[in-house]
Amino acid sequence: MYSVAFKMLVGDRAKYFGIIMGLTFAALLITQQSSIFIGLMTRTFGFITDTSQPDIWVMDPKVQFVDDIKPLQDTELLRVRGVEGIEWAMPLYKGIIRARLDNGNFQQCIVVGIDDATMIGGPPEMVEGSLSDLRRADGVIVDEVGARTRLAKTPLDEAGNPIPGAPPVPLKIGDSLELNDKRAVVVGICRVGRTFQSQPVIYTTYSRATTFAPRERKLLSFILVKAKAGQDVAELTRRIEQTTGLMALEKWDFSVKTYQYFMKYTGIPINFGIAVALGFLVGTAIAGQTFYNFTLDNLRHFGALKAMGASNIRLLGMILFQALIVGLIGYGLGVGLASCFGLLAGRTELSFRLLWQTLALTGGAITFICMLSATISLVKVMRLEPAIVFKG
Numbered sequence: 001m002y003s004v005a006f007k008m009l010v011g012d013r014a015k016y017f018g019i020i021m022g023l024t025f026a027a028l029l030i031t032q033q034s035s036i037f038i039g040l041m042t043r044t045f046g047f048i049t050d051t052s053q054p055d056i057w058v059m060d061p062k063v064q065f066v067d068d069i070k071p072l073q074d075t076e077l078l079r080v081r082g083v084e085g086i087e088w089a090m091p092l093y094k095g096i097i098r099a100r101l102d103n104g105n106f107q108q109c110i111v112v113g114i115d116d117a118t119m120i121g122g123p124p125e126m127v128e129g130s131l132s133d134l135r136r137a138d139g140v141i142v143d144e145v146g147a148r149t150r151l152a153k154t155p156l157d158e159a160g161n162p163i164p165g166a167p168p169v170p171l172k173i174g175d176s177l178e179l180n181d182k183r184a185v186v187v188g189i190c191r192v193g194r195t196f197q198s199q200p201v202i203y204t205t206y207s208r209a210t211t212f213a214p215r216e217r218k219l220l221s222f223i224l225v226k227a228k229a230g231q232d233v234a235e236l237t238r239r240i241e242q243t244t245g246l247m248a249l250e251k252w253d254f255s256v257k258t259y260q261y262f263m264k265y266t267g268i269p270i271n272f273g274i275a276v277a278l279g280f281l282v283g284t285a286i287a288g289q290t291f292y293n294f295t296l297d298n299l300r301h302f303g304a305l306k307a308m309g310a311s312n313i314r315l316l317g318m319i320l321f322q323a324l325i326v327g328l329i330g331y332g333l334g335v336g337l338a339s340c341f342g343l344l345a346g347r348t349e350l351s352f353r354l355l356w357q358t359l360a361l362t363g364g365a366i367t368f369i370c371m372l373s374a375t376i377s378l379v380k381v382m383r384l385e386p387a388i389v390f391k392g
Contacts, residue, residue, distance in 0.1 A: 026283020027334020039351030046193030113209025129188025146200025
């Protein structure tokens with residue numbers, strides 16, 4: 001019976017490919033838009049993920065997300081270090097500073113100042129150079145994406161004039177740039193997660209970052225804390241808050257706080273939610289209508305099977321078998337195309353992160369579409385009179 005169902009399914013090539021195209025489009029759009037959304041939301045707390053050494057982030061109680069910097073007094077670092085159960089507590093500067101490029105243009109950069117002695121808070125991966133090279137005079141480390149894109153140099157000819165149409169030259173070790181009208185020398189290239197604003201990331205020492213930064217009374221952005229071995233991190237977090245009056249969050253809690261801010265106060269979830277819902281509705285409409293028309297065209301065949309003694313349960317199995325085939329093919333093609341899109345997007349500014357939960361969500365949506373289409377068709381078959389095969 002299942003072989004008959006398969007032959008019925010592929011017999012009308014136009015409707016067969018129409019159903020698959022509808023399901024493929026739905027799977028592609030749901031997977032693609034969901035993965036872009038997840039990738040974009042991951043970028044909002046990418047800096048926290050890159051800074052893997054601390055267990056706890058200490059900050060001003062009014063901070064809402066990682067880029068909402070409300071500087072602290074330097075004395076707060078000593079107060080935090082005095083809390084029992086802390087192995088170390090290090091300062092961190094994070095701010096937006098204007099960089100002057102060789103062609104006279106300006107570019108906003110994220111400048112991160114890490115502890116001068118221990119280098120805690122540095123980039124997760126070095127591509128060129130060493131983290132210790134930051135101890136050189138005016139030394140900075142630039143992320144590789146920013147070095148080859150927004151901070152890249154303009155190629156010049158032998159006379160020192162810009163070459164029209166020539167691709168920009170990436171920054172390399174030994175090159176220099178100006179940060180807030182102060183000289184900085186590139187001593188390393190690092191690899192970091194893309195930021196939400198896609199701005200270049202520059203690492204330097206804390207003391208040097210405070211000289212690059214505009215003069216303010218407070219410049220300490222965060223205090224990075226590591227708990228002693230065997231110390232309960234949640235308990236230490238509460239102890240820091242009670243002792244200092246500052247807000248202390250575990251790394252994951254700070255990531256969630258940042259993520260929730262963008263979910264609540266931006267239109268990003270609504271925009272991507274509409275795109276995902278559109279893919280689901282369009283897939284449902286195309287697949288459901290085409291599958292229903294396919295069933296109508298094959299009513300005589302189902303009537304013949306009923307006349308020969310096939311039960312409604314057997315016919316139900318045949319329809320579900322047909323829905324399963326087109327569902328698997330459409331799901332596979334849609335997810336495959338979305339994965340290819342993700343591979344291509346990995347070389348661009350577009351964020352894309354495909355999780356197994358996204359695949360499960362897409363699978364559930366495609367299953368629902370197939371079951372809904374099969375149910376609509378089933379109602380017609382269940383009411384079918386076997387005598388229809390003898391009419392006309």
